[in-house]
Amino acid sequence: MFIQIEPELDIPIYAQLVSQLIEAIARGNLTGGDSLPSVRSLAADLGMNMHTVNKAYHELERKEIIRIVPKSGAIINSLPQDGISGNHLERISKEIKPIIAEAIVLGMETKDINKLVTTIISTIKGE
Amino acid sequence: MFIQIEPELDIPIYAQLVSQLIEAIARGNLTGGDSLPSVRSLAADLGMNMHTVNKAYHELERKEIIRIVPKSGAIINSLPQDGISGNHLERISKEIKPIIAEAIVLGMETKDINKLVTTIISTIKGE
DNA sequence: CGTTTGTTCTATACTATATAGAACAATTCT
DNA sequence: AGAATTGTTCTATATAGTATAGAACAAACG
Incomplete structure (x- = not known):
């Protein structure tokens, strides 16, 4: 495993x-x-x-x-064909918000954060 | 406060x-x-x-x-003028990775996640 | 000089985490 | 049908984390 x-x-x-x-x-x-x-x-x-x-x-x-x-x-569970649900989106938002705030406080700009997120998505899918 | x-x-x-x-x-x-x-x-x-x-x-x-x-x-602390440090970037990455994985599992695409992140940044800065 | 500061200490109470073992009834496999 | 496996439930124990309370200290501040 x-x-x-x-x-x-x-x-x-x-x-x-x-x-x-x-x-x-x-x-x-x-x-x-x-x-x-x-x-x-x-x-x-x-x-x-x-x-x-x-x-x-x-x-x-x-x-x-x-x-x-x-x-x-x-x-x-299989993915619903009509995208993420409202509940799930709200949960992800609540979870990710404090970390994004921390990134801003540490000096990251919007473009830096978006780049990091894209990199991490690649890392996850490629591992 | x-x-x-x-x-x-x-x-x-x-x-x-x-x-x-x-x-x-x-x-x-x-x-x-x-x-x-x-x-x-x-x-x-x-x-x-x-x-x-x-x-x-x-x-x-x-x-x-x-x-x-x-x-x-x-x-x-004031921000260093030369952007986020390596340590801080690594920490943000470790913190955000499991949430991005959850977003993927719930059916979000890269563009959906980047849009959400951009929205949240606006929310934080505008509140 | 008196007040405020973060620090340190002891104490208590409650919750969360983690393990252990046993027993149960329903499902699954042969 | 029978045996094995499954998640569930129960009791029990140990340790760590969270939160509060009060007191005392020495340094900093006004």
């Missing part, structure tokens, strides 16, 4: 797992309709507890990125 | 304060060389504890956005 967890970071490992799974989907390594590993097997692979993986899965479900079928497994 | 804290959110109030102060600087409400209120007076204004404000200030110092002069006060 394409997942690297670093317990020594000050980001909780369940949150790291959430981000890594999202990035795996973004880069096309996992796609709509695919199943995620069971919480037990992924926990064993990553050397962490079953409940920690379960927490990460439920966070992904809360974000409407996967759906969890009780006693069966977790499946990645 | 241009600060709104919402204790019922699941974001720690010290972290909310950090973000709000960064946004106040980004929008030009506070600028390089300006002093921040003392931890005691801002804590009284916001109805929170002195130590919580102190924690937020030290987080801003860790980000190199302010400097704290012991027994004196906190001053907002």
Whole structure:
């Protein structure tokens, strides 16, 4: 599995797992309709507890990125054909706003930020 | 003061304060060389504890956005004339990457993300 | 000189994170 | 049908993070 967890970071490992799974989907390594590993097997692979993986899965479900079928497994949601929903756009806006403000404070111009974003998108899709 | 804290959110109030102060600087409400209120007076204004404000200030110092002069006060750093530093750029990249990945997973294209970013920059600077 | 400043210390309370193990019932596979 | 696997639920424990409270200190400020 394409997942690297670093317990020594000050980001909780369940949150790291959430981000890594999202990035795996973004880069096309996992796609709509695919199943995620069971919480037990992924926990064993990553050397962490079953409940920690379960927490990460439920966070992904809360974000409407996967759906969890009780006693069966977790499946990645397919994209709606009519683009991002209003709720999702609002959530992304709330998440990204403080970081953009920080970038401005550190001296970045609009064009610098747009360039950085474009570079990061390429990085994600190309990794 | 241009600060709104919402204790019922699941974001720690010290972290909310950090973000709000960064946004106040980004929008030009506070600028390089300006002093921040003392931890005691801002804590009284916001109805929170002195130590919580102190924690937020030290987080801003860790980000190199302010400097704290012991027994004196906190001053907002001025921008270096030669643009954002490598360290800062790397930090912004690490912070923004998981959110961009989430945006991709939710169906946003590169142009959608760049448009959103541009809109948010206008929102921040205009508020 | 008196006030204000950030700092440091002890203390308490609550929440969040992470692990552990067991048991359950539904689903899945053979 | 039977066995294995699944997510769920429960109790328990340990550690770290968040938030408040109050007191005391020495340096800086007016």
